Amino acid sequence: xxxxxxxxxxxxxxxxxxxNGVSTRIEPGQVLGLMGDNGAGKSTxxxxxxxxxxxxxxxxxxxxxxVQFHKPIDAQRAGVEIVYQDLALCNxxxxxxxxxxxxxxxxxxxxxxxxxxxxxxxxSAELFxxxxxxxxxxxxxxxxxxxxxxxxxxxxxxxxxxxIVLMDEPTAAxxxxxxxxxxxLIGRLRDQGISIILISHRMPDVFAVADRIVVLRRxxxxxxxxxxxxxxxxxxxxxxxxxxxx
Amino acid sequence: MTTSLxxxxxxxxxxxxWAWLSSRQVFWxxxxxxxxxxxxxxxxxxxxxERNLFNVTRNFAFVGIIxxxxxxxxxxxxxxxxxxxxxxxxxxxxxxxxxAGYPFWLAAILALLAALAVGAINGLLIAYLGMPPFVxxxxxxxxxRSLAMVLSGNKMIWEFGPDHExxxxxxxxxxLGLPHPLIAMVLLAVFTGFAFRWTRWGHHVFAIGGNEEAxxxxxxxxxxxxxSVYMFSAFTAGITGVLEVGWLGGVxxxxxxxxxxxxxxxxxxxxxxxxxxSGTAFGAVxxxxxxxxxxxxxxxxxxxxxxxxxxxxxxxxxxxxxDRIGGRRSAx
Numbered sequence: 001x002x003x004x005x006x007x008x009x010x011x012x013x014x015x016x017x018x019x020n021g022v023s024t025r026i027e028p029g030q031v032l033g034l035m036g037d038n039g040a041g042k043s044t045x046x047x048x049x050x051x052x053x054x055x056x057x058x059x060x061x062x063x064x065x066x067v068q069f070h071k072p073i074d075a076q077r078a079g080v081e082i083v084y085q086d087l088a089l090c091n092x093x094x095x096x097x098x099x100x101x102x103x104x105x106x107x108x109x110x111x112x113x114x115x116x117x118x119x120x121x122x123x124s125a126e127l128f129x130x131x132x133x134x135x136x137x138x139x140x141x142x143x144x145x146x147x148x149x150x151x152x153x154x155x156x157x158x159x160x161x162x163x164i165v166l167m168d169e170p171t172a173a174x175x176x177x178x179x180x181x182x183x184x185l186i187g188r189l190r191d192q193g194i195s196i197i198l199i200s201h202r203m204p205d206v207f208a209v210a211d212r213i214v215v216l217r218r219x220x221x222x223x224x225x226x227x228x229x230x231x232x233x234x235x236x237x238x239x240x241x242x243x244x245x246x
Numbered sequence: 247m248t249t250s251l252x253x254x255x256x257x258x259x260x261x262x263x264w265a266w267l268s269s270r271q272v273f274w275x276x277x278x279x280x281x282x283x284x285x286x287x288x289x290x291x292x293x294x295x296e297r298n299l300f301n302v303t304r305n306f307a308f309v310g311i312i313x314x315x316x317x318x319x320x321x322x323x324x325x326x327x328x329x330x331x332x333x334x335x336x337x338x339x340x341x342x343x344x345x346a347g348y349p350f351w352l353a354a355i356l357a358l359l360a361a362l363a364v365g366a367i368n369g370l371l372i373a374y375l376g377m378p379p380f381v382x383x384x385x386x387x388x389x390x391r392s393l394a395m396v397l398s399g400n401k402m403i404w405e406f407g408p409d410h411e412x413x414x415x416x417x418x419x420x421x422l423g424l425p426h427p428l429i430a431m432v433l434l435a436v437f438t439g440f441a442f443r444w445t446r447w448g449h450h451v452f453a454i455g456g457n458e459e460a461x462x463x464x465x466x467x468x469x470x471x472x473x474s475v476y477m478f479s480a481f482t483a484g485i486t487g488v489l490e491v492g493w494l495g496g497v498x499x500x501x502x503x504x505x506x507x508x509x510x511x512x513x514x515x516x517x518x519x520x521x522x523x524s525g526t527a528f529g530a531v532x533x534x535x536x537x538x539x540x541x542x543x544x545x546x547x548x549x550x551x552x553x554x555x556x557x558x559x560x561x562x563x564x565x566x567x568x569d570r571i572g573g574r575r576s577a578x
Contacts, residue, residue: 073465088463090456092523093449101453102464104446114444134251156464 001064003028003195004049004164009058011044018044020219021058026212028163031186031196033210033227037239041219042199046166049197050082051075062164079163083170087153089141095148096124096137099155127155131188133181146174147181154185157194164195171205183209203232215239215246222246271517271568272529279536282543290546298542300425304493306538307427308486312505313512313530314431314438315482318475320513321442323455323522324372324379326476328364329483329509331390333502336361336487338394340413341403341497350409350416358484364390365480369473383476387506395499404496417492427489431531434482439527451475455522504555511558512537514565537561 002025011019019041026032036042047053049060051069059066062078069075072082089098100120106113124137133151135144141152150170157165167186171179179202186209189196200206206213206227213230215223215238223230223238223246230246237243267273286293293299312329319326336357343353364386371382406413419426442448450471453461462468483502491497514520515536516529541554 076465084463086459088457088460090453090460090523092452092456097449097453101449101461102466104449106446113446115446115449129252132251 002026002061003030003063004197005061005064006045006049007059007061009045009048009055009060011048011053011056018219019048019055022216022219022221023058024214024221024224026164026195026197028195029190029193030212031190031198031210033206033213034197034199034216035201035206035213035235035239036216039218040216040239042216043168044219045216046082046168046197046199049075049164050080050166076160079161080166081157081160081162081164082166082168083150083153083157085169085172087149089149089152091142092140094138094140095128095135095144095152095155096120098141098152099124099127099137099159101156103159123159124155127158130158130192131155131185133185146178147185150174150178150182150185154189158189158192162194164197165189166197166199168199169201170198171200171202179205203235206235207232217241272526272532275515275517275529275536276532279532279539282536282539286539286543286546290543292546293543298546300420302538302542303428304425305542306534307425307431308490309505309508309512309538310431310531310534311427311434311486311489312479312482312509313516313534314434314527315479316509316513317516317518317525317527317530318438318442318451319379319479320510320518320520321455321522321525322451322472322475323458324472324475325383325510325520326368326479327380327383327506328368328386328390329479330502330505331387331394332361332364332480332483333487333490333505334394334497334499335364335390335397336484337491337497337501338398338403338487338499340488340491341406342397344406344409344413345403347407350412353409354488357488358481361480361484361487362477365477366473368480369476372476373469373472391499391503398497398499400499402496402498406491413492414495415492417489418495427486427493430485430489434485435527435531438530442525442527447471447474452523455519455524457523507555507562508537508558509534511562511565514562520566 005025007023008021009019010021022045034042034045044053048055051072051074054069061067067078090101105116105119107116121137128135128137128151131151131154133148135148135151141149170182174182183205186196186198198206198210210227213223213225213227213235214221215235217239225246234243234246238246316326316329339357339360340353343356344350368382368386371377372379416426421429450461450466453466454468454471458468490501512533513525513530514533516526516533518525518529537558540557544553545551
């Protein structure tokens, strides 16, 4: 059974057709590279999956169950997490605080509760270890490298036991060495059976980690094939329209 | 490989106490305050007298109490310019209600409610209408003081009905040699420090100050937290108002004028970052202490009080300058 399945998803804003009948599926532990030029509908599709928009037509199914998201929180409850391009971290807080932000564990004393830092540090350390990232829970995020910051953002999605993680341009603004670190983080997520949708402009990164590639052009899906059966040249052609479909 | 990774993850950032201490602004400010006290004790024979120290601790307590509230606001990325006016409003409500023959407890509750209302309006306008804190609280600075004038007819009040003596004792007296405002400040500092470090509320205040967008995305009730920090700041101003009436033994409508600047200076010197995201309760208290010691020393050394504004203003600028330089270094 597919972890996530889209059936003929369309979205229009007034007369503008942002998505037109997009169908695809992604299995558990699979990485899907979502590619397309600016305005091709990538962000709209991600926002539909993440519950920011509801589709005008079509269906979204998670583990075979049709879902209807009205707010991002609905999607989160269903196990969909987003790692934003800017990572949405608080630089002034520790790694552990960022991982647990908004879901801080507490030790309860009758009606009162105090933050349970021990659990926060311990759980974050476990998550960083599972990601094989050298990130210390007590360090302030401000002083961290791009790769460590990614690890913090990704550890946050692990904490909620996400089943589908959407990553928006995770390698857009970081150094080459850190790109390798982020790609290995994506690999670790996949190894834990999480389905990942990777939105990226960077062809080499997508080809390095994606199992399948979906190309969107003007709101329509023009390709959906295993990475091994495609090539960067073909995908470039599909994105620009030099190649009609594949 | 695995063991070295685990070792790296489990390692703590600061290896010893000194490394941790010396990285704290509040530690250096504390040293400066202590140094100033030692210096003054040797330079003048008036500083280390019981009478003078009693005055210093009481004066600094009033600034310190509000600096606690201000630190919460500044840490969340805001600013509250209306605290001085909340002080006079709270003080005036206390005075008027008591002068009309009502008991102290009723007057104090009404005074605190008046202050909380000011904070609630500030917070609602800032959080829900997205108005800049500077503008809202600047407007409120004028409104609350004006309201105090309207309520009192701009007259001085110095008779407080049946609980007159109790009020003077509460604000001006001492228990075990400690002035009551100082005790109030210590209690509030402990409470605030605890809330900052150990509650979700504190965690969220600093998260909002660090990256409001991230806080919103993680589902923190950002708007409610923002309203709460302005109400907390107004609450500390309200407490100060009630105590200060008792200390002074009379209220005029110029009480607490320009106090916001001293309070902001105290918070900033104590390590609160005007860009949001950092600040401590202990820092607020130490910042207030340093300002009061310097203020007091100017008087004792015979320097005109006209210079005080110069010092307070320079402190704010210097503290922010240090922050800039430090921030640039860590960003590299």
